[in-house]
Each structure stands twice: as structure tokens, then as C-alpha cells.
Amino acid sequence: MxxxxxxxxxxxxxxxxxxxxxxxxxxxxxxxxxxxxxxxxxxxxxxxxxxxxxxxxxxxxxxxxxxxxxxxxxxxxxxxxxxxxxxxxxxxxxxxxxxxxxxxxxxxxxxxxxxxxxxLNLQSSSRAFQVGEQHYDIGNDLYEKMLDRHWCYSCGYWAEADNLEDAQIAKLDLICRKLKLKPGMTVLEVGCGWGSLAAYMAKHYGVKVHGITISKEQVKMAKERCAGLPVDIELIDYREIQGQYDRVVSVGMFEHVGHKNYDTYFSTLSRCVKPDGLFLLHTIGTEQDGGGVDPWIDRYIFPNGELPTLPKLVGSCKSYFNVEDLHNFGTDYDKTLMAWWDNFKSSWHSLAGNYDERFARMWRYYLMSCAGFFRSKRGQLWQVVLAPLESQEVYRSVR
Structure with a gap:
């Protein structure tokens, strides 16, 4: 050893x-x-x-x-x-x-x-939990060491930040402000991760949150993180969601939906948003309309993943939502990934007992290739604010 x-x-x-x-x-x-x-x-x-x-x-x-x-x-x-x-x-x-x-x-x-x-529909309901089992459930020790203290596993917002912690807090707060959250509102979070956003919304904006995920390990950690808060965490696929909410938010989950399910995704969430509500979608995107993701990423990191193009995203949601705001800060993902690598590298001495050399090289290749994807601007990061078609509310964007 x-x-x-x-x-x-x-x-x-x-x-x-x-x-x-x-x-x-x-x-x-x-x-x-x-x-x-x-x-x-x-x-x-x-x-x-x-x-x-x-x-x-x-x-x-x-x-x-x-x-x-x-x-x-x-x-x-x-x-x-x-x-x-x-x-x-x-x-x-x-x-x-x-x-x-x-x-x-x-x-x-x-x-x-x-x-x-x-x-093929590689993101069918029968396949929905595969990415959770293969990627998100591999070990909380890894994510604890690599991520910030909130365990945000998505792009930070670096406009006024100079470290990962501040960039992730800025991202969480930016989402809350874009959603115009008010105390007492109900929020559905589709793909809640380890509970970072759910806890932040409940603590700082006084809302009630229902978070869902397809990862068993994320459910455990999210429940611990949100203990004592008005937050409910559930292990279900988005196609099983019931009820209506003042706000819906989905961060870093749309990449697992797949183009054959886009209509199901948007129609399902349109039923979940109240007529005067808002839906914020935070997703990686690309200009390359090839379906699927790179074969190496598909096999070793995100099985059955697919990055949307902007025309396909907007075209798929237009029957259910109006686009109120579109914000691209894809180059911030380069900084986020490099910060994750720095954390992984500096913590390896405490992780090496649980992961072998091939895994370590795989993880470096994953983080560095993704950093190159965003640094070259082949990859984008979009936050899209959507409103139901029947909404008469006037939306003012924030940055």
C-alpha cells in the first residue's frame, strides 16, 4: 500500500x-x-x-x-x-x-x-440513476476535499471573486436574486446535489425547498446539511415530480436530460411552476449539435450525458416558457475547474488510500480536459430565466 x-x-x-x-x-x-x-x-x-x-x-x-x-x-x-x-x-x-x-x-x-x-434515448427513465451510481456516488470523501465548503459541484461566479469559496457563494446568491425569492415562497430544486443551494435559499431567503436528485449519496449529505431547515430532499427522477411551486431551479442537471426528453422535461416543469412564477435553468452548453458527449467523458465521467445547443434549448422550451434572461459566463468554469484541481492535488495524501493511480490520472484528465473545453470557448455556461407563457409579471434582470 x-x-x-x-x-x-x-x-x-x-x-x-x-x-x-x-x-x-x-x-x-x-x-x-x-x-x-x-x-x-x-x-x-x-x-x-x-x-x-x-x-x-x-x-x-x-x-x-x-x-x-x-x-x-x-x-x-x-x-x-x-x-x-x-x-x-x-x-x-x-x-x-x-x-x-x-x-x-x-x-x-x-x-x-x-x-x-x-x-437512442440514452436518458430514459430506466437509465436515469446510472450517472448517480457511477459518478456522484463514488465517494463523498473525494467531493469533500475537492469542492468548497458548501459542496457546490457547478460553475462558480468569479466576476468579483478571487477564490473558489467566494465564487460559489456569489453563484448561489446570484441565483436567488435572479429568482426574486421572498420569505415564505416554495421552491422546487431539480438536481439538488449535496444540498448547497437548498440550504442557502432556506437560510438566507426564508423559502421552503423541495430538492430532488438521482444520487443516494447526495440525498444522505443533503439531508444532513439541511437538517433543521424547511427543506425536503427526495430520491426521484424529474419525471416523477408532483405539485406546484412559486419557483423552480435546476443547476447542472439539464446535461443529463437528453434531446429526446427535452419536451418531457419542460412540460413537466411547466406544470410545477405557478402562473406568476419563475424557473432558472443553469446548464453547460455548446455550439456543436452532435448529440451525446465526448466518448471518453461518456464512458468514465458522465454516462449518457448530452450538452444542449442554445437553439435546441430555446426551441424546446418555447411551447411552455418565455425566455426572460440569458447569461453566459462559461469562462468562469475554467477558473472553477482549476480550483477543483488545486484542491484535489493538495488533498491527495488523504485520498490515496481509497483511490488507485489510474483513478488519479483519470480525474486529472477529466478536470484538465474540461478546463480546456471552456478556456477554448467550445463550452458555455448558461443561466436562463424562464417564465410561464401566461405570466404577466415584468422581469428585471440582475447580474
Whole structure:
């Protein structure tokens, strides 16, 4: 166990990998077709710049040529390649859109992945709890160390913040102000996480909250966090919601709904909002209308996920809601992810007993690739305030 922890700690806590000599990689030159592709992002294999890829096992090339981005991520998890500045590398790859240019047999593999996401309902009610079991229930010790003290697992608001704690509190309060919360109101939170927003709304705005989630671990923690507050937490899918509320809010959950369920989602929540109420939707978005998410993210992080495009989001809700306000602060997610990485890295000594080296590399790849996604502006973060079609209230936006 000691040897295992030491090897993991070296790979996670020393992202510069200064102890690895460049000569270690001299006999691992890539196929020319890959070198030419990487040149579009100004990335070299075994180069001397922080964002260059250092290959220790040429198996990575076959992985990329057969499975594309999935093979690339798995090869990193297996230790076949390294990078001093992984977020910088991913930013360059994303900006150059190399993920849209798979080579070899990977073209068919990637095409089949996205075709499956387009044609099948991967987010059906029978699959609803999979992401909770695979991602949110992996261990509260991990999230406790990585997140802020409120356990906010969504983008912070950094407009006037210079640390993760302040950015997450600013996000929570921004949501409350956009919802125009008043004491005594009833609020439905769809995807309540570990109870951070529910507790904040109840404590600081005097509202009653009904939170739902598909994660058993989140239910346990949310109930502990909200003990003594007018907050009820329930383990159910959004399709099972009953009742009406003054306000509805959903933060970081719409990414699990899927385009085949958008109408069901908005029609269900339209029945839950009172005629003069408001609904705030906080979601990651993208301009790429491919259905599904990157194959590596789908397999290892968020199974059955799908990021909306703005036209698809607005088009799906227009039969039930008017868009009152749209706010994009996607670049704030880059800062949030890097802060999570700093916390993860500094806490690894207390986590290493429960997670192995491959998990540590997987988690670094997850956080750094997502940071590159937002830094390159391929990813967006939208807060959309919606009002029922019959509402006659005048909405004034806040920032």
C-alpha cells in the first residue's frame, strides 16, 4: 500500500513531472499522419514546451487511430503519455477542433458513438440513476476535499471573486436574486446535489425547498446539511415530480436530460411552476449539435450525458416558457475547474488510500480536459430565466 500511494502521489501532486528526462521519449516518434494533425494545434510529440505531449509507450498511437479521443484519454490513464501543462494542451486541441478530425478506423468508431446518441434515448427513465451510481456516488470523501465548503459541484461566479469559496457563494446568491425569492415562497430544486443551494435559499431567503436528485449519496449529505431547515430532499427522477411551486431551479442537471426528453422535461416543469412564477435553468452548453458527449467523458465521467445547443434549448422550451434572461459566463468554469484541481492535488495524501493511480490520472484528465473545453470557448455556461407563457409579471434582470 505504501508503494502504491507513493506512485500515485508522484503522478498527481507533481504535474510538472520535472523528474522525467526528455531522453526517455526519444524512441517513441509518432506516425507522420498524427504529427501533421497535431501541428494544426501547434503541439509536438516529445517536444520541449509545457503543452507538448511526452510519449513513453507508442501504444498510444494505435489507441488514437482506432478509438480517437477515447483511446487518447485511456492511454493517459494507463500512463502511456504525459504532459506538463495538460489543461494548456487540451485548450489547444479543442481550439483547433482536432476532436472533430479523427483518423483511421477511429472515424467509424466516433461516428457510431454520436449516431447512437442521436438515435437512442440514452436518458430514459430506466437509465436515469446510472450517472448517480457511477459518478456522484463514488465517494463523498473525494467531493469533500475537492469542492468548497458548501459542496457546490457547478460553475462558480468569479466576476468579483478571487477564490473558489467566494465564487460559489456569489453563484448561489446570484441565483436567488435572479429568482426574486421572498420569505415564505416554495421552491422546487431539480438536481439538488449535496444540498448547497437548498440550504442557502432556506437560510438566507426564508423559502421552503423541495430538492430532488438521482444520487443516494447526495440525498444522505443533503439531508444532513439541511437538517433543521424547511427543506425536503427526495430520491426521484424529474419525471416523477408532483405539485406546484412559486419557483423552480435546476443547476447542472439539464446535461443529463437528453434531446429526446427535452419536451418531457419542460412540460413537466411547466406544470410545477405557478402562473406568476419563475424557473432558472443553469446548464453547460455548446455550439456543436452532435448529440451525446465526448466518448471518453461518456464512458468514465458522465454516462449518457448530452450538452444542449442554445437553439435546441430555446426551441424546446418555447411551447411552455418565455425566455426572460440569458447569461453566459462559461469562462468562469475554467477558473472553477482549476480550483477543483488545486484542491484535489493538495488533498491527495488523504485520498490515496481509497483511490488507485489510474483513478488519479483519470480525474486529472477529466478536470484538465474540461478546463480546456471552456478556456477554448467550445463550452458555455448558461443561466436562463424562464417564465410561464401566461405570466404577466415584468422581469428585471440582475447580474
Amino acid at each position: 505504501t508503494d502504491k500511494r507513493s506512485s500515485v502521489q508522484a503522478s498527481v501532486q507533481s504535474p510538472s513531472h520535472a523528474g522525467i528526462t526528455h531522453s526517455h521519449y526519444l524512441d517513441t516518434a509518432p506516425p507522420k499522419v498524427l504529427s501533421n494533425l497535431l501541428a494544426h494545434a501547434d503541439v509536438r510529440v516529445n517536444g520541449d514546451r509545457p503543452w507538448d505531449i511526452q510519449v513513453s509507450d507508442p501504444s498510444v498511437y494505435a489507441a488514437v487511430l482506432t478509438r480517437g479521443s477515447l483511446g487518447f484519454g485511456e492511454a493517459y490513464m494507463d500512463g502511456y503519455w504525459e504532459c506538463h501543462d495538460l489543461s494548456g494542451l487540451m485548450t489547444r486541441l479543442m481550439h483547433a477542433r482536432l476532436d472533430e478530425r479523427p483518423l483511421g478506423s477511429a472515424r467509424l468508431y466516433i461516428a457510431m458513438h454520436y449516431l447512437k446518441a442521436r438515435l
